[in-house]
Amino acid sequence: MIDVNALVGPYPFRAVPHPDPDVLVRVLDREKTERAWVGHLPSAFHRDPAAGNAELFAALKPHAQRLRAVPAIRPDWPRWEQALKDARDSGAVAVRAYPPQWQLGPHDTAMAELAIACGESKLPLVLTVRFEDLRQRHPLDVAGDLSAAAIRSLARAGSGVRLVVTAAGRDMIEEVHWGLTPAEQERVLWDISWIWGPPEDHLAKLFRTIGSRRFVYGTHWPLRLTQTPRANLDLLPDDLSGAKLGDPETF
């Protein structure tokens, strides 16, 4: 199992217990998770993610076998193409972008260019629908959730685009998935960190309608309890208990 939605570093709006790489490795051991794709949490809120990316690569270096860097690339920033090349050359397994935090709208051409460029570099683009529940956000946290329209727009940007969308719920997933052609649907994977299990059984319904292969394992550590997605899988109805998730490493 690979956790595609892990982060390190502090969060600006509340205290998060020890969001450090060595702790994450211990959590992976405890939860029997092989590897994690790891982003740098503060970078989502920095104007320039460059310093955060450097910090991320340095922090993960001692744990390179388990923790794979997912740097942030801001496509409305000068020389982002070089930043993407540097990220790939440094061993990034994917790239993160945060359109709401950077005030890039659903049809922003720079985001589409980034998605296409990531695809050409064989790097999935990791998107975050939200960091926290809307109802608990700090008064200064006004970015809002990533919209379904933004995801659809990126999925349609080119045949090489590969998106891993994290922290989405059932409504968002269905709105995007059924608003795409079958070919476009194949360009999107969804992490299960925010999908409800029983009694509403959203995860089970999505597995039945969309297929479990469109979903990947994600925890949203260190913001959320890492036990949640595993619990969700454990509580699937018996006929879905062996359902196979998608493989983000061959996406």
Place this chain on the structure above:
Amino acid sequence: MNEPLIDCHAHFLHAFCGRSDWQDVNAARFRAGEKIGVTCHVASMLGTYGFMSPTYFPSPDDVTAGNDAMLAMCRGEGKRVRMMVTVNPNHTGHALEEIERCVAAGAIGVKLLASRRADDRLLDPVCTLAAMHGLPVLHHIWQHRRREWPNQEISDGADLARLAARHPKVIFILAHIGGGGDYAHTFHALRDSPNIHPDLSGSGVDRGMLDDAIKAVGARRLLWGSDVTMCTGLAKLRALETTGLLSADDMKDIRWRNAARIFRAGSFDGAA
């Protein structure tokens, strides 16, 4: 029998809730409950869940319909389901009658929604009756209300603390610390209200939330529950074991012994 586990915050649906899949949802709760090890679901039915009147402002007729369905479920399910009687305190006479009627039929607690702010004097008759019968009151809570939200008259921990101070003989269950809003505010608000017991339910699974809850009020005031997301309930159950803050005895308290203490004697006979 394995270690008991009491879900202090559960809901079931019924035929008049406007959903054709209501039986599937109820079956899913039992299915997941069995996997998690729930030995008793302490549950309520919230009027018609918005079908005929708003979920958080149920009409008297809808309150009665939900309570009738809940009583019927209890009769059919035996020890694995116990009932909280739902009332709307804006209809005081009806609320008191429903409590008397449902307690006579086996209800063990009162469920208050968000029909009226928690510190409103209109809740006093309900709480006085709850004290007479020894009924815990589960109150829907928005963790830190900073403004009004549509479709409910929300209350937070500070509002409930004022009500709890007026009714020191009543045990209040503060609903779902993970159910939305800022739980950090809640922990401060109820620290000095010993008759308020927070339940751990809700879809929110922020890291640090459980640790802070334990530090703020101690294991003997926390109740395990799931509300509408049993996956997060199981995750919290597993996460509690890893906090390093709880002994095996503490875990028993949170799993079931606190519930057994605050509800009337015999409420969980055969289940805990």
